[in-house]
Amino acid sequence: MPPAPPSTAAAAAAAQQLESLLPRLTTLSHYKQFHARLLTSGHLCSHPPLRARFLDRLALSPHDTALPYALLLLRSLPAPATNDLNAALRGLAASPQPARSLLLLAGRLLPAPAPPRPRLDALSLSFALKATARCSDALATLQLHAILVRLGVAADVRLMTTLLDSYAKCGDLPSARKVFDEMPVRDVATWNALLAGLAQGTEPNLALVLFHRLAGSFREFLPREEPNEVTIVAALSACAQLGALQDGLGVHEFARKIGAEDNVRVCNALIDMYSKCGSLGRALEVFHSIKLEDRTLVSYNATIQALSTHGHGADALKLFDEMPAWIEPDEVTYLAVLGGCNHAGLVDDGRRVFDSMRVPPNMKHYGTIVDLLGRAGRLDEAHDMIVHMPFPADIVLWQTMLGAAKMHGNVELAELAATKLAELGSNVDGDYVLLSNVYASKARWADVGRVRDTMRSNDVRKVPGFSYTEIDGVMHKFINGDKEHLRWREIYRTLDDIVSRISELGYEPETSNVLHDIGEEEKQYALCYHSEKLAIAFGLISTPPGETIRVIKNLRICGDCHVVAKLISKVYGRVIIIRDRARFHRFEDGQCSCRDYW
DNA sequence: CTAGGGTTAG
Numbered sequence: 201m202p203p204a205p206p207s208t209a210a211a212a213a214a215a216q217q218l219e220s221l222l223p224r225l226t227t228l229s230h231y232k233q234f235h236a237r238l239l240t241s242g243h244l245c246s247h248p249p250l251r252a253r254f255l256d257r258l259a260l261s262p263h264d265t266a267l268p269y270a271l272l273l274l275r276s277l278p279a280p281a282t283n284d285l286n287a288a289l290r291g292l293a294a295s296p297q298p299a300r301s302l303l304l305l306a307g308r309l310l311p312a313p314a315p316p317r318p319r320l321d322a323l324s325l326s327f328a329l330k331a332t333a334r335c336s337d338a339l340a341t342l343q344l345h346a347i348l349v350r351l352g353v354a355a356d357v358r359l360m361t362t363l364l365d366s367y368a369k370c371g372d373l374p375s376a377r378k379v380f381d382e383m384p385v386r387d388v389a390t391w392n393a394l395l396a397g398l399a400q401g402t403e404p405n406l407a408l409v410l411f412h413r414l415a416g417s418f419r420e421f422l423p424r425e426e427p428n429e430v431t432i433v434a435a436l437s438a439c440a441q442l443g444a445l446q447d448g449l450g451v452h453e454f455a456r457k458i459g460a461e462d463n464v465r466v467c468n469a470l471i472d473m474y475s476k477c478g479s480l481g482r483a484l485e486v487f488h489s490i491k492l493e494d495r496t497l498v499s500y501n502a503t504i505q506a507l508s509t510h511g512h513g514a515d516a517l518k519l520f521d522e523m524p525a526w527i528e529p530d531e532v533t534y535l536a537v538l539g540g541c542n543h544a545g546l547v548d549d550g551r552r553v554f555d556s557m558r559v560p561p562n563m564k565h566y567g568t569i570v571d572l573l574g575r576a577g578r579l580d581e582a583h584d585m586i587v588h589m590p591f592p593a594d595i596v597l598w599q600t601m602l603g604a605a606k607m608h609g610n611v612e613l614a615e616l617a618a619t620k621l622a623e624l625g626s627n628v629d630g631d632y633v634l635l636s637n638v639y640a641s642k643a644r645w646a647d648v649g650r651v652r653d654t655m656r657s658n659d660v661r662k663v664p665g666f667s668y669t670e671i672d673g674v675m676h677k678f679i680n681g682d683k684e685h686l687r688w689r690e691i692y693r694t695l696d697d698i699v700s701r702i703s704e705l706g707y708e709p710e711t712s713n714v715l716h717d718i719g720e721e722e723k724q725y726a727l728c729y730h731s732e733k734l735a736i737a738f739g740l741i742s743t744p745p746g747e748t749i750r751v752i753k754n755l756r757i758c759g760d761c762h763v764v765a766k767l768i769s770k771v772y773g774r775v776i777i778i779r780d781r782a783r784f785h786r787f788e789d790g791q792c793s794c795r796d797y798w
Numbered sequence: 799c800t801a802g803g804g805t806t807a808g
Contacts, residue, residue, distance in 0.1 A: 249800085256800065283800075290801090326801045361802040392803035433804040468805040501806040532806050539808075567808035596808060782808080
């Protein structure tokens with residue numbers, strides 16, 4: 201039996217003293233010593249709040265064995281309190297296996313018959329909702345929603361905001377929206393959760409509408425609903441995704457207005473927004489405006505990424521090397537640097553960075569290095585990478601390998617990649633087109649026909665290509681060959697004009713990127729009205745001469761459009777900036793910033 | 799007093 205505390209006053213003092221030690225526990229040994237003192241002093245049973253705070257810290261501490269230790273302790277308690285359970289729920293929700301906190305919530309990790317399970321409160325559900333958000337489990341979120349209503353805690357603003365956030369992170373935006381609409385009381389965090397959910401989900405445009413409502417009349421909102429720096433970051437994220445520079449500039453202005461422009465996280469979001477809107481210069485300006493000691497890992501990552509996607513690989517490497525010693529590069533840093541080397545054709549630098557990585561490479565790192573080696577023609581080295589990876593290659597990696605094999609006309613590797621892709625269940629048109637083109641380049645027409653037959657029988661998924669461009673703050677969207685735009689006749693006439701003028705410089709349509717199952721003329725038609733060409737043509741007729749044309753495309757730019765954009769930049773004296781799926785291309789005077797290597 | 803919303807990624 202542990203000795204009972206001598207008197208209540210003395211016990212309270214002792215508890216106070218222990219309490220003050222809590223924030224200073226770091227090593228696992230500290231936690232064990234603290235546990236021992238809780239036991240010998242009797243506080244483990246006599247002072248539940250102290251015990252729960254100890255469990256909370258233990259369950260969140262970064263040591264591998266800390267969380268199992270906390271769970272063991274929880275299970276050994278004769279009468280666990282709600283807060284003991286909550287500490288463990290919180291730790292599990294933040295762990296690499298968040299779903300385990302749902303098991304605990306359901307009582308599955310507690311001893312079976314006795315002791316009595318503690319009752320749940322709003323906090324228990326809050327942690328569980330964090331877990332369902334992290335594993336994108338919309339159904340579990342719904343179940344927790346039901347439990348929360350039954351518990352009678354549905355009026356809790358914080359909990360409902362967490363619920364809203366969880367629905368949004370699980371991709372269920374309608375439910376998130378419904379929670380928002382039904383909340384009688386909201387505050388700025390509620391708005392921010394919805395805004396961020398829309399911005400990072402499928403509705404960045406709606407996010408901006410919401411932001412403008414908040415920002416436009418923000419003095420009329422209740423003080424607790426006034427937009428803050430988190431609102432700004434979420435709105436910037438929407439602008440970045442859309443490539444909406446005018447909106448982004450407006451949000452930046454609003455940040456100045458509410459005095460949030462010096463906030464590091466706002467600056468980080470600004471760097472990303474300016475970069476993705478095609479303004480590397482403004483992105484770098486923001487980065488340099490952050491005081492050296494205020495810069496975070498994300499500041500560096502976002503800026504290195506900006507330099508990389510804009511094709512400035514050497515500068516990305518330089519910034520990487522200049523990172524202060526107290527900031528450790530993480531997997532995102534390496535991905536950005538490797539991407540920079542890839543886009544700039546710095547093969548040996550990329551290989552060197554990859555080999556010197558201080559974190560274990562993941563699938564995306566392998567994807568980048570395979571792309572880098574593959575483009576450079578070092579196909580066997582790229583294939584070796586895949587073979588010696590510590591995990592099996594995924595679809596994107598084999599698509600990368602297939603692209604490299606096509607580029608260098610390697611039939612064996614192309615067939616291998618295509619086989620793997622079929623095994624992994626990929627069924628997109630691009631894969632077939634690449635394989636077919638490898639065969640076509642070797643005049644293996646029977647194989648070309650076989651690929652085409654497979655396509656027919658497999659009901660191939662075609663990813664529609666689209667592009668858009670912002671004119672006076674309004675987005676104009678184009679799909680391949682569409683005539684939806686009000687001014688489509690002018691646009692097509694302009695394209696005819698373009699083709700005839702650049703033909704004088706020797707332009708011929710490069711049709712090898714179109715599948716060989718249609719006639720030559722049709723191929724030319726399919727190419728001629730690619731969405732990025734429509735967007736550029738519209739840019740030409742709706743902006744004054746000499747103004748930069750900015751286009752955003754959802755897929756990678758095709759070889760023919762790349763040639764055409766270069767020629768337009770020369771003939772029409774325009775700078776054209778195209779953001780494609782992977783990077784930026786800046787066309788000026790007949791040249792592209794990617795130096796035709798992408 | 800222990801709870802909610804945020805930026806970087808092939």
